[in-house]
Amino acid sequence: MPSEPTLGGLLHSQGVSRRAFLKFCSTTASLMALPAGIAPAMAEALASARRPSVIWLSFQECTGCTEALTRSHAPTIENLLFNFVSLDYHHTLQAAAGDAAERALEEAMHANKGKYLVLVDGSIPLMEYCSTVAGHSNKESLEHVCADAAAVINIGTCSAYGGIPMAKPNPTNAVATGDIIKDKPIVNVPGCPPMPLAITGVIAQYLTMGKLPELDHLGRPVAFFGENxxxxxxxxxxxxxxxxxxxxxxxxxxxxxxxxxxxxxxxxxxxxxxxxxxxxxxxxxxxxxxxxxxxxxxxxxxxxxxxxxxxxxxxxxxxxxxxxxxxxxxxxxxxxxxxxxxxxxxxxxxxxxx
Missing domain, CATH: 4.10.480.10 (Cytochrome-c3 hydrogenase, C-terminal domain)
Known part of the structure; x- marks a missing residue:
């Protein structure tokens, strides 16, 4: 079975010029408040990297966060999903359903153990089985998928802090991702919905720099949430x-x-x-x-x-x-x-x- 091609090779095969690639890296550096001169080094590192596997989990949410992501324009949703990451599981965007979808999830976890990113959208209800996927409670699904993840990115206020489902009287006993997952790096990208560029900016920095951005005391990227x-x-x-x-x-x-x-x-x-x-x-x-x-x-x-x-x-x-x-x-x-x-x-x- 052939190995996953490098991102540089993939972009070259699709006719993306080095000039365009450098422009993307400069944009990313600007978004994340990184020095503009770092763009060439980012391009070099990214070109030799392989696309990371991304697993998107949707729990108690309204799909507004996915809607926000599809309206991102720098980098575009097409570049983000189909060039820079391998989106292996997403209820709304995936073509597979039922057993095929769950099989794709398990295969992605097994093939990318310790390396994949988990993006969580929606709060997690602790009331037993009020929300399930493939017969598993949201809490069970979250713990299972995050066990071998490299990091977790909370997309929206619901997964970051509980959001509207957690509002009084909180009938489902909803909690945030961080109330359950304690042993993984977590980045919160809150908002109802979150800003598209904040979502793509965090992922782009992880891809280009190999690390998550600087966070504030609430776990939010300082580049986007550092100013009043x-x-x-x-x-x-x-x-x-x-x-x-x-x-x-x-x-x-x-x-x-x-x-x-x-x-x-x-x-x-x-x-x-x-x-x-x-x-x-x-x-x-x-x-x-x-x-x-x-x-x-x-x-x-x-x-x-x-x-x-x-x-x-x-x-x-x-x-x-x-x-x-x-x-x-x-x-x-x-x-x-x-x-x-x-x-x-x-x-x-x-x-x-x-």
Whole structure:
């Protein structure tokens, strides 16, 4: 049986030029905040590598994460799936079904023992047999497939932190992947759904660098989740001037003022939405006129109402912390946050006197 061809040989056979390949590596380096000069070394390492086996497990989810991945544009879904990885198992995208699908899973695990990546989409219910695949509970499937994996990548907030299925009252006793798998490297790519470039960027770095990216304290790639949305938002100057929309159709909303009072969670959310954006970098929720709901944060669905302002202080799983403590901790600069709030209050008072 012939061995798996190298990625370089595969790309060459498909007419991909070295120039195009270097451009891809430069794009990847930029996405992951790596030095641009590393691109040639990445290209050399990647060209001699063999495609890693990828097994995608879907549990309690809505298929939104797969939908997000198919809308990635750099690298494209076609390049990612059919050139750079061997996607050996995926409920939604695979052609096989039934016994043939499960046989493909076992063959991929056996042939790539200790080397394959597991991508998990959806939370895992601990209530026995409320969700099964091929007669096995989601927990059993996860433990079985992850046993010989090289690493696990959680795709979306449901697998990373439990997501909406874990929201109160959590009828299926849903948990996150990390609550079950303790002995494997895990990367969380949260979001409801996650940003396509965050998914492909993590996989691309693993392929080109042979290692997973730097992570923050919540297991998220720093390159995509290292900055506060509020600090990168184009509406931030309005916030600093104390100019807030009071309703979604008032004069302030029409002028593009800050949506903080309408429930925007950008001050407590970390993600790349404000600068990477969605739909081929066309827009993101705040630009479209709706506040951030903080979907990349743990327990976001239980953190107060979607349209409740952070200032009400109902955020944090019953902790009832004050807004300054929450937003300050999220921004990593409590004093700076309080100073900005004071400035806003002064501005609001001045407007009220007019």
């Amino acid at each position: 949305i509020h600090d990168r938002c184009y509406r931030r100057p309005f916030y600093d001037r104390g100019e807030f929309a009071e309703t979604f159709d008032d004069e302030g909303a029409r002028k593009g003022w800050c949506l903080y009072k309408l429930g925007c969670k950008a001050p407590i959310a970390y993600n790349a939405c404000a600068h990477v954006k969605w739909n081929n970098s066309v827009s993101f929720p705040i630009q479209s006129g709706h506040g951030c709901i903080g979907c990349s944060e743990p327990r976001f669905w239980d953190m107060g109402g979607v349209y409740d302002s952070v200032a009400k202080g109902n955020f944090g799983d019953g902790a009832k912390l004050g807004a300054a403590a929450i937003a300050g901790a999220a921004a990593g600069a409590s004093a700076a946050y309080l100073a900005r709030r004071k400035k806003t209050e002064i501005a609001e008072g001045a407007h009220g006197d007019e």
